[in-house]
Amino acid sequence: MAATTMTTTLGFVLPTSLSPRRGGFRVSVIRCSASPLTLSTGSAASGVVEKPWSTYDARLVLEDGSIWPAKSFGAPGTRVAELVFNTSLTGYQEILTDPSYAGQFVLMTNPQIGNTGVNLDDEESEQCFLAGLVIRSLSISTSNWRCTKTLADYLTERNLMGIYDLDTRAITRRLREEGSLNGVLSTEQTKTDEELLHMSRSWDIVGIDLISDVSCKSPYEWVDKTDPEWDFNTNTRDGKPYRVIAYDFGIKHNILRRLSSYGCQITVVPSTFPASEALKMNPDGILFSNGPGDPSAVPYAVETVKELLGKVPVYGICMGHQLLGQALGGKTFKMKFGHHGGNHPVRNNRTGQVEISAQNHNYAVDPTSLPGGVEVTHVNLNDGSCAGLSFPAMNVMSLQYHPEASPGPHDSDNAFREFIELMKRSKQSS
Ligand SMILES: NC(=O)CC[C@H](N)C(=O)O
Incomplete structure (x- = not known):
């Protein structure tokens, strides 16, 4: 599961209007990526199976200028929020429905999420209030006697963004060093990295009545x-x-x-x-x-x-x-x-x-x-x-x-x- 972080500095200098709100951040945009997942079937001639959920290219752009290419398994769109990491091994459905996560993206440090699907009993409120879910790997199958649907279907039905295939361990280390970071999650290819970075730096969770x-x-x-x-x-x-x-x-x-x-x-x-x-x-x-x-x-x-x-x-x-x-x-x-x-x-x-x-x-x-x-x-x-x-x-x-x-x-x-x-x-x- 360990992912290698490949970091490439694209090297453009940000206009001064995009200068970081907090001190000490680097000012170039960094594109980071995790090794893509390739699943071997053993029997298929190509050695690669299709994942049974739709994928889109997605980006997580953090206010420190780092950009994390990813795949989407939830709703499309663009959302700004504060990124926090959660160390629970499971309980993702309770986390998704905990209203205290409004205004936040939750990154799960457990590398595989989704293996028990979702059910009708584990809801902590009527709605998902968090802004999006960030995971390393989405389980390709669900197996639980209470499961009524997959996590991907659940997110899509609730119009909630979810991304996978990014180096959540590297992002967690960054959050521990820099503190919680604001970010933008987007599946929209028409938006430039600079636009998303600007969005992440123009928003703040502090001082808002949520x-x-x-x-x-x-x-x-x-x-x-x-x-x-x-x-x-x-x-x-x-x-x-x-x-x-x-x-x-x-x-x-x-x-x-x-x-x-x-x-x-x-x-x-x-x-x-x-x-x-x-x-x-x-x-x-x-x-x-x-x-x-x-x-x-x-x-x-x-x-x-x-x-x-x-x-x-x-x-x-x-x-x-x-x-x-x-x-x-x-x-x-x-x-x-x-x-x-x-x-x-x-x-x-x-x-x-x-x-x-x-x-x-x-x-x-x-x-x-x-x-x-x-x-x-x-x-x-x-x-x-x-x-x-x-x-x-x-x-x-x-x-x-x-x-x-x-x-x-x-x-x-x-x-x-x-x-x-x-x-x-x-x-x-x-
Ligand atoms: N779970 C909560 O009630 C969270 C309290 C508060 N919003 C905080 O982030 O500290």
Whole structure:
């Protein structure tokens, strides 16, 4: 699977209007390529089989001036987004439907993707919000008892771009060195490299409100649970479920399923739902969900969180955690290349236990900006960043990562039980 990177400098000098936004990038356009895949059949005289999906020439043009020729296996078109890499071995369908990836291309570091196809059960939202999928190699066959269609058909039906046959390992190394890069993915041959490069440098994910595009438009009740063996509904009071309002900043379904399996009755509300209306519904607790983009670009959501603080127990996950961090007086910042994958070690500072966690974020809360009384409960052991917060005086708990997994390990599922305990304690003391 190892691909050789052949790098050829085309050597033209960019006009000054295309000079890089960030310091330190080279200014010539570099064309990079991976060795093309050739599949031997053994029996065919030519030794080459046709791949059973349509291919187009495609290009990924990054803002650092590198150009990665590729093949398309999804929708045609041209899209601009931020490129991040994800280290999950599988779970690509959950990744495709995680609304937190809006505005991003996801590059899978696992070299072969698509071998289990897609099914009706593994969706994390109704839509694919990410801008495109970048993989090294698309599995030529699908084999899984739940598979209902191939990944290529799924992407095409959903008008989502996907490219393969490029050196994803070399691109990942570049992202680790330079940080996340903006880029343009295009199947359009009429567009020049310079045009695509200009597009990638004229766009920025920072400062954009992406949650309003992915949030639901009106409140609704959620009833679905996870499978019965994951049903931990031992925490209801007097047989009545805990009533939870879930703010939808781009919520993943498995957060709702896990809360439901722990015995919560859930109303999902839009990101702009007024705090006063939420309080009128007399909830036992409020969940602030995951969601895409820059947490400092959505001050209205921070205001809502502030209005609810101290009135009812609250639980933030990922974007929800970042909004809580700001509402408590702290600051968020953009990380170099973020955390995306199912293999991130996190230490629970209270118990000393280490959980292997599912993560997907490019921003983090700066723990030094937080006021006294706010406790950093979890730390990411790869880089020491803040992975969880608690503010007992206001019944606040939050995690930067994903206790609901989907995809990823289940080590952190107990965080849902802790939220139930928080609601229980708050009821008992009131
Ligand atoms: N999964 C999420 O909620 C992501 C949070 C935020 N958009 C980030 O990238 O940091």
